Amino acid sequence: QSVLTQPPSVSGAPGQRVTISCTGSSSNIGAGYDVHWYQQFPGTAPKLLIYGNTNRPSGVPDRFSGSKSGTSASLAIAGLQAEDEANYYCHSHDSSLGGSGVFGGGTKLTVL
Amino acid sequence: QVQLVQSGAEVKKPGASVKVSCKASGYTLTDHYIHWVRQAPGQGLEWMGWINPNNGGTNYAEKFQDWVTMTSDASISTAYMDLRNLRSGDTALYYCARTILQGAGTYGLDVWGQGTPVTVSS
Numbered sequence: 001q002s003v004l005t006q007p008p009s010v011s012g013a014p015g016q017r018v019t020i021s022c023t024g025s026s027s028n029i030g031a032g033y034d035v036h037w038y039q040q041f042p043g044t045a046p047k048l049l050i051y052g053n054t055n056r057p058s059g060v061p062d063r064f065s066g067s068k069s070g071t072s073a074s075l076a077i078a079g080l081q082a083e084d085e086a087n088y089y090c091h092s093h094d095s096s097l098g099g100s101g102v103f104g105g106g107t108k109l110t111v112l
Numbered sequence: 113q114v115q116l117v118q119s120g121a122e123v124k125k126p127g128a129s130v131k132v133s134c135k136a137s138g139y140t141l142t143d144h145y146i147h148w149v150r151q152a153p154g155q156g157l158e159w160m161g162w163i164n165p166n167n168g169g170t171n172y173a174e175k176f177q178d179w180v181t182m183t184s185d186a187s188i189s190t191a192y193m194d195l196r197n198l199r200s201g202d203t204a205l206y207y208c209a210r211t212i213l214q215g216a217g218t219y220g221l222d223v224w225g226q227g228t229p230v231t232v233s234s
Contacts, residue, residue, distance in 0.1 A: 002156070033218060034218060034219070036219075036220030036221070038221075040157075045209075045224035045225065045226060046149075046157065046207075046209075046221075046224060047224075048212065048221055048222045050220070051212050051213075051219060051220025051222070052220065057212065057220075057222055087156075089156065089157050091157075091159075091220070091221070093218045097173070097174055098174070099171055099217075099218070100159065100161070100171060100172075100174065101147065101159035101161075101162070101173070101217075103149075103157040103158065103159055104156075106156040106157070
């Protein structure tokens with residue numbers, strides 16, 4: 001059981017907008033720790049999509065956006081493309097664990 | 113080009129130790145924290161800990177406290193993760209990754225190594 005909860009799967013048609021939630025608690029997201037998001041294709045290392053809740057590293061399309069509110073965060077993907085089909089993970093830290101890092105369980109995005 | 117290059121695949125027997133290296137290039141190792149993350153076959157990402165290569169400070173996940181050691185050698189721009197008393201459940205792909213920003217361990221991870229497969233089998 002992950003400290004950060006993500007839906008196991010989401011799906012959407014090309015061109016649609018989908019969101020992936022990441023639910024935490026008052027000791028992690030709610031404590032003010034930033035949330036980061038990664039995209040991972042099978043057999044490859046994760047790629048940073050969003051850092052510090054809302055920031056995109058250079059090279060990440062602006063179709064990807066992040067938000068945070070209270071004890072939860074979300075990753076939104078607009079204008080869904082077939083190449084977006086991948087696993088997505090949220091990442092934060094937790095004060096009840098001595099500031100240790102925590103990952104969500106991951107969400108498989110399927111493009112219909 | 114900023115990159116992290118990890119050591120090669122390892123096969124170990126239960127009870128053995130493994131030491132994975134992570135060599136940084138294109139930037140100064142001591143400027144960014146290095147995290148270690150593992151991924152068991154078909155599973156999600158699991159955070160193991162970080163090291164601040166500037167001063168050797170570490171923060172380990174509670175689960176790994178007693179059997180992992182993270183170190184670094186700035187002279188050769190390399191970080192290491194040493195895992196002891198291996199069990200079959202430690203079979204996984206081990207990644208090192210650096211924080212995107214300097215100064216703290218809580219930032220996102222923007223550069224990842226290619227991963228080191230570790231297989232634990234008798």
